[in-house]
Amino acid sequence: MKKLALHWQILLGMAAGVIFALILTNFSWGSEFVNDWIKPFGTIFINALKLIAVPLILGSLIKGISDLKDISKLSKMGTKTIGIYIGTTIIAVLIGLTMVNLIKPGNAITQETQQDLITSYEGDASSKIADAEKQKEAGPLQALEDLVPDNIFAAAGDNANMLQVIFFAIFFGIGLILIPEKTAKPVKDFFDGFNEVILKMIDLIMLAAPYGVFALLAALVVESPSSDLFAALAMYGITVLIGLALMIGVYILLVWVFTKNKPSFFINGIAPAQLLAFSTSSSAATLPVTMERVEEHMGVHQEVTSFVLPIGATINMDGTSLYQAIAAVFIAQAFGMDLSIGAQLGIIATATLASIGSAAVPGAGMVMLVIVLAQAGIPEAGLALIFAVDRPLDMCRTVVNVTGDAAVSLMVAKSVDKMGPPNVKEWDDEYHPKNIPAEEKA
Ligand code: ASP
Numbered sequence: 001m002k003k004l005a006l007h008w009q010i011l012l013g014m015a016a017g018v019i020f021a022l023i024l025t026n027f028s029w030g031s032e033f034v035n036d037w038i039k040p041f042g043t044i045f046i047n048a049l050k051l052i053a054v055p056l057i058l059g060s061l062i063k064g065i066s067d068l069k070d071i072s073k074l075s076k077m078g079t080k081t082i083g084i085y086i087g088t089t090i091i092a093v094l095i096g097l098t099m100v101n102l103i104k105p106g107n108a109i110t111q112e113t114q115q116d117l118i119t120s121y122e123g124d125a126s127s128k129i130a131d132a133e134k135q136k137e138a139g140p141l142q143a144l145e146d147l148v149p150d151n152i153f154a155a156a157g158d159n160a161n162m163l164q165v166i167f168f169a170i171f172f173g174i175g176l177i178l179i180p181e182k183t184a185k186p187v188k189d190f191f192d193g194f195n196e197v198i199l200k201m202i203d204l205i206m207l208a209a210p211y212g213v214f215a216l217l218a219a220l221v222v223e224s225p226s227s228d229l230f231a232a233l234a235m236y237g238i239t240v241l242i243g244l245a246l247m248i249g250v251y252i253l254l255v256w257v258f259t260k261n262k263p264s265f266f267i268n269g270i271a272p273a274q275l276l277a278f279s280t281s282s283s284a285a286t287l288p289v290t291m292e293r294v295e296e297h298m299g300v301h302q303e304v305t306s307f308v309l310p311i312g313a314t315i316n317m318d319g320t321s322l323y324q325a326i327a328a329v330f331i332a333q334a335f336g337m338d339l340s341i342g343a344q345l346g347i348i349a350t351a352t353l354a355s356i357g358s359a360a361v362p363g364a365g366m367v368m369l370v371i372v373l374a375q376a377g378i379p380e381a382g383l384a385l386i387f388a389v390d391r392p393l394d395m396c397r398t399v400v401n402v403t404g405d406a407a408v409s410l411m412v413a414k415s416v417d418k419m420g421p422p423n424v425k426e427w428d429d430e431y432h433p434k435n436i437p438a439e440e441k442a
Contacts, residue, residue: 006206006209006272007268007271007272007275009209009210010209010210010213010272010275010276010279011275012210013209013210013211013212013213013214013217014213014214014217014275014278014279016214017213017214017215017216017217017218017221018217018218018221020038020214020218021034021038021217021218021219021220021221021222022221024218024222025221025222030222031222034218034219034221034222035219035222038214038215038218038219039215039218039219040215041211041212041214041215042212042213042214042215042216042218042219043215044212045205045208045209045211045212045213045215045216046212046216046280046282046285048205048208049205049276049280049285049286049288049289050159050282050284050285052198052201052202052205052288053159053162053284053285053287053288054156054159054162054165055194055198056198056202056287056288056291056310057162057165057166057169057287057310058156058165058168058169059191059194059195059198060195060198060291060302060305060306060310061166061169061170061173061306061307061310062169062172062173062176062191063173063188063191063192063195063302063306064173064302064303064304064305064306064307065169065170065173065174065176065177065306065307066173066176066177066184066188066191067302067303068173068177068303069177070177071174071177071178073416074170074174074307076416077304077307077308077412077416078307080412080415080416081307081308081311081312081408081412082311084408084411084412085311085312085315085316085408086352088250088251088254088316088318088404088407088408089316089317089318089321089352089355089356090348090352091247091250091318092243092247092250092318092319092321092322092325092400092404093321093322093324093325093347093348093351093352094348095243095246095247095250095322096240096243096321096322096323096324096325096326096351097325097326097329097344097347097348099239099242099243099246099326100239100243100325100326100329100330100333101329101344103235103238103239103242104333105235105236105238105239105330105333106236106329106330106331106332106333106334106335107333108235109232109233109333109334109385113232114334114335114385116232117232117233117384117385117387117388118381118384118385119384120384120387120388121383121384121385121387121388122381122384124384124387125380125381125383125384125387128363128366128367128370128383129370129380129383143357146163146164147163147164147167148164148167149161149164149165149167149168152165152168155168156168159284159361160359160361162284162310162313162314162360163314163315166310166311166314176188198288199292202288202289202291202292203292205288206272206289206292209272209276212279213275213276213279216279216280217279220391224391224392232388233385233386233388233389236326236327236330236386236389237389237392237393239326239330240322240323240326240327240393240396240397241393241396243322243323243326244319244322244323244396244397244399244400247318247319247322247400247404248399248400248403251266251403251404251406251407252266252267252407254407254411255407255410255411258410258411258414258415259410259411259413259414259419261298261410265298266298266406266407266410268297269293269294269297269298269406270290270293270294270298270402270403270406272289272293273286273289273290273293273402273406274399274402274403276289277395277398277399277401277402278395278396278398278399279395280362280398281361281362281363281391281394281395281398282360282361282362282398283313283314283317283360283398283401283402283405284313284314284359284360284361285360285361286313286398286402287309287310287313287360290309290313290402290405290406291305291306291309293406294309294406294409294410298406298410299419299420299421300409300410300413300418300419300420301413301418301419301420303418304409304412304413304416304418304419305409305413308405308408308409308412308413309405309406309409312404312405312408312409313360313401313402313405314359314360315356316356316401316404316405316408317355317356317358317360317365317397317401317404318355318400318401318404319396319397319398319399319400319401319404320354320355320358320364320365320368320397320401321351321352321354321355322397322400323365323369323393323397324347324351324354324355324365324368324369324372325347325348325351325372327369327386328347328351328369328372328373328376328378329344329347330385330386331373331378331379331382331383331385331386332376332378332382334382334385335378335379335382337378339376339378343376343377346375346376347372347375347376350371350372350375350376351372354368354369354371354372355368357371360401362391362394362398363390363391363394365394365397366383366386366387366390366394369383370383
């Protein structure tokens with residue numbers, strides 16, 4: 001029997017998890033059973049993925065940069081990458097603002113529902129506000145200061161410090177390019193091998209993906225709040241979902257126009273990473289799979305993926321910025337505030353920066369939303385309004401975050417001529433794909 005493609009296996013796992021949990025919630029012992037006996041497997045799966053993130057960044061970025069052979073290539077690729085990332089994030093915020101101004105979901109919230117939501121989620125919201133307070137107290141250059149770790153082991157010891165690990169890896173890679181080739185060779189060989197081992201470990205973890213997502217979704221279903229609250233926020237949720245869907249459309253179009261690859265090529269290539277992003281709500285946990293898909297299934301050279309994707313996972317969050325723009329205006333609408341054009345323009349800047357500052361973990365976008373609200377003068381208590389539906393929307397925005405990283409890496413690869421046909425396994429020294437079937441070469 002032909003083996004089912006990975007994305008179908010993952011989808012089946014997700015659907016089975018939801019159905020299983022829905023059946024079990026009918027029994028008094030059901031939720032406890034899922035929490036005690038199913039959820040731990042989901043946690044183990046996410047942990048295994050996160051476990052790979054730091055070694056993967058170190059291995060692949062050092063290998064990728066040292067492969068570049070000269071620094072000017074790095075700065076060329078770096079400028080393009082950051083430029084396109086910021087460009088797509090601004091497009092996302094603009095789509096968000098347009099949708100929320102057109103649909104006006106906040107006007108559908110009655111005074112009564114507003115009070116209900118605020119009393120139900122006041123406590124949860126205040127812990128997010130407290131988290132954000134810490135960030136707000138920081139000076140304007142704090143982000144730059146945080147980029148440079150004072151101890152690489154301490155930095156690598158915390159997944160939240162991914163940008164610091166990226167900084168070290170780039171710095172190390174540059175050092176490796178600058179020393180004589182003979183001395184550099186053993187170090188480079190080590191990282192080449194190290195990197196292969198990590199990629200193999202990802203393959204092994206992915207064998208468990210269908211079971212991992214089964215456990216994750218089953219646990220989510222038994223933990224989700226009542227459907228009444230969802231209904232009250234339906235218009236807001238739909239607005240975010242339409243915005244996110246449009247953003248996926250933008251990526252497909254960009255990939256099509258810039259790389260001449262058909263939508264089906266892009267979607268089939270990235271689908272397993274999208275499903276994993278949906279199940280884990282974390283771009284960081286999905287990173288290993290995003291890299292594998294873009295490299296091995298879409299033909300982007302490792303030199304590009306190893307640089308563009310880890311940076312993208314931490315700073316490029318188009319789904320998050322789109323959601324922050326919609327959530328901010330929605331809360332203002334629900335409180336009966338009329339936001340001026342000036343305030344909405346301010347949201348473009350703050351949502352772009354807040355999404356860059358959001359960590360690639362579940363719920364991070366909501367913490368940074370506090371900063372967008374504060375800047376626009378919208379009551380922070382409004383966070384309690386949207387709490388009930390944040391997790392499902394987080395799952396969806398993470399899909400967009402990951403898709404955006406993949407789309408940009410394809411565009412950067414095309415622009416620096418590092419893109420081969422799909423399923424390239426080997427490249428020669430000039431970065432030409434080695435294993436193209438004869439008919440494609442002709
Ligand atoms: N969960 C998102 C991510 O990891 C961040 C967010 O909360 O928006 O990409």
